[in-house]
Amino acid sequence: MLRPLTIVEGSALTALQKKDLLNRLARVEGQLRGVQKLIAMADVPGDIEATAQQMAAARKALDRAFVQLLSGAIVTQSGNATDLEQARASAAQLAALLEKYA
Template sequence: MAKENTKDQILKRIARIEGQLRGVQKLIKENADCEKIAQQMSAARKALEKSNHLMLACMIEEQLLEQSPELKLQTDDIKSLLSKYL
């Protein structure tokens, strides 16, 4: 993984998602309203997608920096675009 900061961000997101999924399990066990369960599942899915985007940006950055360390500025732009449009 390219940066310790990225690793920490991803681990925090995964921990948050884990908590969301535990909440979904609890709602199901408590026979909560289906809409409420679906809403929480959707939130967990979106959080997982954002974590995946962060991982993809990390992968792209690693590949580009292997080719040329001078591309650092461009990798920041790429990460910004990924987070904005994905």
């Protein structure tokens, strides 16, 4: 059995944001385990559509986690900025991540 992850306090995300993201990712992990079972048990052509549907749902859930990660970082890091210049630098860095990975 896996031990729960220790949530570290920091300035990237709040503890609540991290907890919410970890819960979302645990649900995605469960979806992926379900997809693995569907693939292992696929018997008739109709099983492929059901598997594809579940894979698409897992992909969408992971995409939502990505958006939640970046939006949480924007809110937290801009809120923690000590001045406008730091807020702008943080926003630029997060925008670059969005462009790179979205």
